[in-house]
Amino acid sequence: MSTIEALIPAAGRADAAGLREVDADELALYVIDSTHPWWRRRPCVTALTGRVPAARAPNLMARIRDPDDVAEVRVVLLDILEDREELLPWLRQKDRDTEKYGMPEAILKARGALGDRTAARELATLANNPWSHRRAIGEAGLNALSARYGIEEIIADLGDARPEDRAFRVRMRHRLGGDVTDALADPDVGVAHLAHSLVSNGGRLHTYCEQAPTIDAKLWTACALYRLSNNLPEICAIYDSLGRPRVEINGLDDEIRGAILSAYAAGCEVRTDPRWRVEAICAELPLQPDEHDQLRHATTVLASANLVPKTPVSCGEVYRQGDGTYHVIEHEGGAIWVSTLGRFVTGDDANVAARDALEMAGFRWIDQTLGAISVTGLCVYYFGNREPLDVRTLLFYWQD
Numbered sequence: 001m002s003t004i005e006a007l008i009p010a011a012g013r014a015d016a017a018g019l020r021e022v023d024a025d026e027l028a029l030y031v032i033d034s035t036h037p038w039w040r041r042r043p044c045v046t047a048l049t050g051r052v053p054a055a056r057a058p059n060l061m062a063r064i065r066d067p068d069d070v071a072e073v074r075v076v077l078l079d080i081l082e083d084r085e086e087l088l089p090w091l092r093q094k095d096r097d098t099e100k101y102g103m104p105e106a107i108l109k110a111r112g113a114l115g116d117r118t119a120a121r122e123l124a125t126l127a128n129n130p131w132s133h134r135r136a137i138g139e140a141g142l143n144a145l146s147a148r149y150g151i152e153e154i155i156a157d158l159g160d161a162r163p164e165d166r167a168f169r170v171r172m173r174h175r176l177g178g179d180v181t182d183a184l185a186d187p188d189v190g191v192a193h194l195a196h197s198l199v200s201n202g203g204r205l206h207t208y209c210e211q212a213p214t215i216d217a218k219l220w221t222a223c224a225l226y227r228l229s230n231n232l233p234e235i236c237a238i239y240d241s242l243g244r245p246r247v248e249i250n251g252l253d254d255e256i257r258g259a260i261l262s263a264y265a266a267g268c269e270v271r272t273d274p275r276w277r278v279e280a281i282c283a284e285l286p287l288q289p290d291e292h293d294q295l296r297h298a299t300t301v302l303a304s305a306n307l308v309p310k311t312p313v314s315c316g317e318v319y320r321q322g323d324g325t326y327h328v329i330e331h332e333g334g335a336i337w338v339s340t341l342g343r344f345v346t347g348d349d350a351n352v353a354a355r356d357a358l359e360m361a362g363f364r365w366i367d368q369t370l371g372a373i374s375v376t377g378l379c380v381y382y383f384g385n386r387e388p389l390d391v392r393t394l395l396f397y398w399q400d
Contacts, residue, residue: 004030004044011039019047028056031073032063038070045076052080065090071100078106082113092116105137112141115148120157121165128164128190130270130386142168151176163188174198181208184224185217192216193270196224209238215245219274226281236282244282247275247377251370252391258286259342260375260394263325269386273377291340295327298338298345298358305357307331312338315398324398339366339395346371346396366392 003022007015019027027044030036052060061084063069064077081087091111108126111119119141126138146154151172158165163186170183170191181204183195199205202225209221222238225231249257265280295312302309309331315324326337336347336354345358346366355365371392379386382399389397 004040008040008043011037014040014043016043016047019043022047024048024051025053025056028053028060031077032056032059034063034066034069038073041070041073042076045073045080049080057081057084061087067100071103074100075102075106078110082110085114088114088116092118105134109137109141109144112144115145117145117149117154117157120145120154121162124158124162124164124168127171128167139171146172163191166191167194170194170198179204181205181221184208184220185213189216189271189273192220192274196220196227199224200228202228215242216274218242219245219278222281223274223277232281235278239278239282244279245275246279247273249373249376251373252375255286255342255364256344256370256391256395258283259288259339259344260378260391261285262288263341263397264378264380264394267380269379269381271386272379276378286342288341289343291327294340294343295329295338297361298329298336298363301357301361301363302329302331302336302354305353307333307354307357315396319398319400322398322400324396325394326396326398337396341395344395346392366395371395 004019004026007018007022022044027048031041031044031048034041060077061081064074064081064087066074078087087110091107091114105126108119108122112123123138123141123145127135127142129135129138142154155169155172158168160166160169166183166186166188167190170180171194174180179201180195180198181201184192184199186192186195205221205225205228209218209225212218212221218238219242222235225238226235261276261280261283262285265276268276299309299312309329312327312329315326315328315337316322318328325340327340329336329338331354333353334348334351336345336351336358338345343362343364344366345363347354349355349367359365371390373391374388375391375394376388378388380389380394380397382389382393382397
């Protein structure tokens with residue numbers, strides 16, 4: 001067994017400190033040989049940071065350009081070789097491979113590091129990505145361009161037509177100590193959300209709240225004030241002065257609305273309408289029921305209806321991973337789902353015996369029509385998406 005293999009005995013078990021002691025030439029030769037496992041080659045690349053042998057650089061760059069090599073290795077190689085000007089023509093090619101996971105982002109970041117201003121627009125889009133790891137890559141590329149040419153030059157390159165370009169302006173203005181309060185009125189909810197997360201001058205916010213040109217801007221101002229002061233009476237007073245605006249949804253009653261707000265408003269996604277955010281701050285939200293009592297009650301009801309219920313099982317146990325907001329109770333006529341967010345149950349609408357027994361006992365059956373109502377404006381993470389969900393998915397939510 002070689003020294004490298006001893007230092008990386010299995011995937012995910014690399015001795016980083018030990019690899020840094022290995023001769024750089026030996027590491028480079030190991031990386032260049034693509035017959036070695038990628039999970040050994042990648043830590044070797046990391047160990048080469050700051051000490052790439054000049055004689056091996058061409059072959060290492062050849063690994064980057066090879067579409068048949070593993071993306072996990074190529075991405076890290078781009079990180080340690082991003083100052084190599086000879087890579088730029090390949091990085092700019094439109095017909096190079098981009099389907100490998102992580103490669104498009106790594107290529108954009110490298111273009112930024114090499115001063116390619118034509119990458120600015122794509123980097124701004126990447127820096128506005130909802131995934132934090134992609135967003136960080138875009139920001140790194142833009143930071144490199146800004147460091148080389150100056151922030152104002154890159155702002156001029158981007159313009160302000162797109163939300164992602166305006167978001168870059170907001171971030172840079174804040175970084176330079178400027179005031180971003182006026183961006184609370186941006187027509188794009190993502191830019192306004194960014195501004196509300198950055199503003200820090202409470203006095204300026206109080207003044208702006210009176211001058212803000214739109215209801216949305218006033219609501220974002222209230223959100224920012226609450227973040228800074230946690231002053232609930234003040235925020236509720238602002239909300240009242242605006243007429244307590246809500247996202248009105250046909251068919252969504254206050255009981256279900258309150259349960260959904262209580263569960264999701266605090267962790268909602270960036271593009272959530274500020275009406276939901278301020279409503280959640282000011283509304284008297286319901287407490288979630290005692291989970292064990294509710295399940296015990298539902299099981300007793302089903303047993304009394306001679307449906308022979310089994311022991312309740314959480315949705316995470318059903319799927320053998322993840323967690324959510326409901327339990328499943330199998331019974332002789334099928335199965336029901338019991339929400340942890342309130343007195344809500346669901347199942348096959350044709351399961352009349354279970355539905356009737358549960359409704360008579362005080363539970364609320366969520367049928368297909370009610371469950372299909374989309375809760376617009378409230379964006380919740382769900383299997384990679386960050387869009388509004390329907391009532392059924394929110395009350396009976398599972399995520400792996």
